[in-house]
Amino acid sequence: MTKIGLKAGARKKRRLYFLLTSIAVLGLAALLVLSALEDSIRLFYDPTEIVEKNIGPGQNFRLGGLVEEESFESREVAGILINHFVVTDGNESVAVTYEGLLPDLFREGQGVVAEGSMNEDGVFVASEVLAKHDETYMPKEVVDSLKKRGEWQRKAAETHPQDKAL
Amino acid sequence: MIAELGHYFLVLALGLAVIQAIFPMIGAARGSARMMMLGQPAAYGQFFFSLLAFLALTYSYLISDFSVAVIARNSHSLKPLLYKISGVWGNHEGSLLFWVMFLALFGAMVAYFGRGLPKSLRARVLSVQAMVGVGFYLFMLITSNPFGRLADVPFEGNGLNPLLQDPGLVFHPPFLYLGYVGLSVVFSFAIAALIEGRVDPAWARWVRPWTLLAWVFLTIGIVLGSWWAYYELGWGGWWAWDPVENASFMPWLVATALLHSAIVVEKRDTLKSWTILLAIIAFSFSLLGTFIVRSGIITSVHAFATDPERGLYILVFLALVIGGSLLLFAIRSDKLQAGGLFAPISRESGLMINNLFLSVAAAVVLYGTMHPLLSDAFFGVKSSVGAPFFNLVFSLLMIPLVVTMVYGPHLKWKRADIKGVNQRLMAATGIALLAALMTFYVTYGGAIMPAIWIGIGVWLLLSSLQELASRIKLFQAPFKDSMSRLRRQPRSSWGMTLGHFGFAVGLLGIVGTSAWTIEAQKVMGLGEDMTIGDYRLTLKDVIPVAGPNYTAVRGIISVSPKNAEKTGESFMAYPETRTYVSSPITTTEGDVKTTMAGDLFIVIGESQGQGRWGIRAYYKPMQVWFWIGTIIVVLGGLISLSDRRYRIGTPQRQKASRKVKHAP
Structure with a gap:
């Protein structure tokens, strides 16, 4: 066998090793990804979907919609703030409670995304209210949901009159 | 008038880009020196006009010309000067102009510094660079003209989102863009090499400074963004695995891999097609990153308004660039000759494993980022993939990568002796084990x-010093x-030492702050107190403050230390909540007290009525290590x-290949 032939054989072998390691690593990573995904995927529902799909207690998910006007109230118990408000998509609405300080961008009439689950009384207990900030001050899932429920066109006309000019 | 001029300059730049894309490429194929020579003046001219267009937009911002739609939507006459300027790139249209100006700048730099390159290679690089540019100019002119006028001129602009009015965010996008666009040069070099059918150590030397430049800018850009998130958003975090953060992290991971694989091409003339592929992928991620932010296809804190026309253009453009270059790669990559052999345990293998894990990491981030999009598109399920x-x-995934970082630099090229390295690392290994055990105990x-990670971090820290x-x-x-x-060490090896050392320091910071952060919040009246970690916070007073375009409560x-008998120094903190004149929203300006041991981060919320205020506090151990680590990495x-x-444009092909023969 010539020297070049030897070299080519070694090269083939090396390529094979590399390929096998790559496949092994990719396979392991894929396994890892899939098992990790199971626990950390959060589904997103708007109030209408909660009613339609009859979401009960025990399932963690993200709720999004508009904070209903004049629905927000909070009281303080021993230094801890307990907040109540209603999230609506113009079609259905859900009562929410949250313990703790709300993010700055939380306002009545504005979009909100909260993570948590339903309790026995049909109230959404939020473990976290997401401090989303965004050029239009509106999370995208909420925009999509509102568009679907027909609430968006009304809102858009109020908040961004200039966009129409061009 | 100025805006129309800007628009006109943009069209001129497009025209020159078209010339730059077509003629040098034909010239290189036909061997026509005259056609190839057209590349440089076109590149200079294209940059000149895109710069003028950019200046025109900046001028319109400065004089608050609200007849320009973009400015009316994003600026405000009361905004401080710095934010009027940064407002230029704080929105979709302006940021595209910014992007394309950098693209033209880098093209001009290749034209200028690339005088030592073979004529045909330079011509092809310039041509590819211009092709990407043409795509961007057309995108802007067709769907996102930054100079569009309004029929009804408003008296006042909408204002820039107050959250974006921060020095961190003035400089975050430019650096990120420089990084993204810097990878375009590497991409152009890769495509040009595929067309030429030749990749050799000299090519790697030409590409290396561009990769490094892009990588440094990208690193700075990403860190500035996370620094801004940390100080401005007031939720005590600095990285949330938000799609937009991921979008900048993916090209960083691939660019890091590229940086390392290019070394193998240069020193050992092997891993060539892999390196070319990485260059293509790195820039594809840059484009994806740019458009993920700009298109709003993925929910993100940064999402900009969605527009179906833009989305379609983006999709077509991405398909053309990424698909086209991968197709070219598939056709031409077998023209690249395979190079030297190496043993399973060698520097080459180390770098290859590094590449493998970095690429897999990038793939994982890509999957996690795209998963919500895919599940929505295919199953109609809206979901998000969280930080966990x-x-x-x-x-x-990072454990094997960092272990490779510990060993790799100690390994010799071609064939290395692992026993010798183990012996050399004995002390470092011992101390690292001790650190892990101590952390576990405490x-x-x-x-x-976290204990394992502290051990690994210490191991890498010591190993990089040991290697030096x-x-x-x-x-x-x-x-x-x-x-x-020590004085004679080449600067490139200082780069490696500092890069790895800084990475270790930053890694320790990441471990500390993500494993042991504590959070406390309480609604308090004046004179009341709360505790967090070893600290006691007492609310002394709350006063109103007036800023240039906001009012605030401070x-x-x-x-003071929690235990009264413990005599530690006490200090004052002044967190603020700002309400901006132009927007109906408030922002928090947390007060951060930084020590090497950890950051104490204090935020004041809104009034809860009856003279009571919500106070939030975080204690983030070793947070500052992360910032210091990244500074060291960038310095490296x-x-x-x-x-x-390796200076841009310095190496010559002959000289370079002669040197390589003697390389260790």
Whole structure:
């Protein structure tokens, strides 16, 4: 066998090793990804979907919609703030409670995304209210949901009159 | 008038880009020097006009010309000067103009510094660079004209989102863009090499400074963004695995891999097609990153308005660039000759494993980022993939990578002796084990991963120092000799040492802050107090403050050690909540007290009525280590960039290949 032939054989072998390691690593990573995904995927529902799909207690998910006007109230118990408000998509609405300080961008009439689950009384207990900030001050899932429920066109006309000019 | 001029300049730049894309490429194929020569003046001219267009837009911002739609939507006459300027790139249209100006700048730099390149290679690089440019100019002119006028001119603009009015965010996008666009040069070099059918060590030397430059900018850009998130958003975090953060992290991971694989091409003339592929993928991620932010296809804190026309253009453009270059790669990559052989345990293998894990990491981030999009498109399920996913996968995936970082630099090219390296690393390994055990002991009952990670971090820290020490024969040769060796170390190897050392420091910071952060919040009246970690916070007073375009409430909080008998110094903290004139929203300006041990981060919320205020506090152990680590890494990159052997445009093909023969 010539020297070049030897070299080519070694090269083939090396390529094979590399390929096998790559496949092994990719396979392991894929396994890892899939098992990790199971626990950390959060589904997103708007109030209408909660009613339609009859979401009960025990399932963690993200709720999004508009904070209903004049629905927000909070009281303080021993230094801890307990907040109540209603999230609506113009079609259905859900009562929410949250313990703790709300993010700055939380306002009545504005979009909100909260993570948590339903309790026995049909109230959404939020473990976290997401401090989303965004050029239009509106999370995208909420925009999509509102568009679907027909609430968006009304809102858009109020908040961004200039966009129409061009 | 100025806006129309800007628009006109943009069209001129497009025209020159078209010329630059077509003629040098034909010239290179036909061997026509005259056609190839057209590349340089076109590149200079294209940059000149895109710069003028950019200046025109900036001028319109400065004089608050609200007849320009973009400015009316994003600016405000009361905004401080700095934010009027940064407003230029704080929105979709302006940021595209900014992007394309940098693209043209880098093209002009290739034209200028690339005088030592073979004529045909330079012509092709310039042509590819211009093709990408044409795509951007058309995108802007067709769907996102920054100079569009309004029929009804408003008296006042909408204002820039107050959250974006922060020095961190003035400089975050430019650096990120420089990084993204810098990778375009590497991409152009890769495509040109595929067309030429030739990749050799000299090619790697030409590409290396561009990769490094892009990588340094990308690193700075990403860190500035996370620094801004940390100080401005007031939720005490600095990385949330948000799609937009991921979008900048993916090209960073691939660019890091590229940086390392290009070394193998240069020193050993092998891994060529892999390196070309990485260059293509890195820039594809840059484009994807740019458009993920700009298109709003993925929910993100940064999402900009969605527009179906833009989305379609983006999709077509991405398909053309990425699909086209991958197709070219598939057709031409077998023209590249395979190079030298190496043993399973060698520097080459180390770098290859590094590449493998970095690429897999990038793939994982891509999957996690796209998953919500895919599940929505295919199953109609709206979902999000949270930080726990990325944290878990990364904390496991990074272990083999960092172990490779510990060993790799100690390994010799071609064939290395692992026993010798183990012996050399004995002390470092011992100390690292000790550190892990101590961490485990101190945090007993908590999670075990942080202890392992602290051990690995310490191991890498010591190993990178050890590698420098053995290179200068510290304690093996007379001290004077070692010092003179230290002075003679090439800057590129300083780059490696600092890069790895800084990475270790930053890694320790990441472990500390993500494993042991504590959070406390309380609604308090004046004179009341709360505790967090070892601190006691007392609300002394709350006063109103007026800023240039906002009003604020400022808390005056005294911080003292929790245990009264412990005599530690107490200090004051002044967190603020700002309400902006132009927008109906408020922002928090937390007060951060930084020590090497950890950051105490205090935020004051809104009034809860009856003279009571919500106070939030975080204690983030070792947070500052992360910032220091990234500064060291960037410093390493800059020093390496200043290495004379690799200066942009310096190396010659003959000289370079002769040197390689003697390379160790």
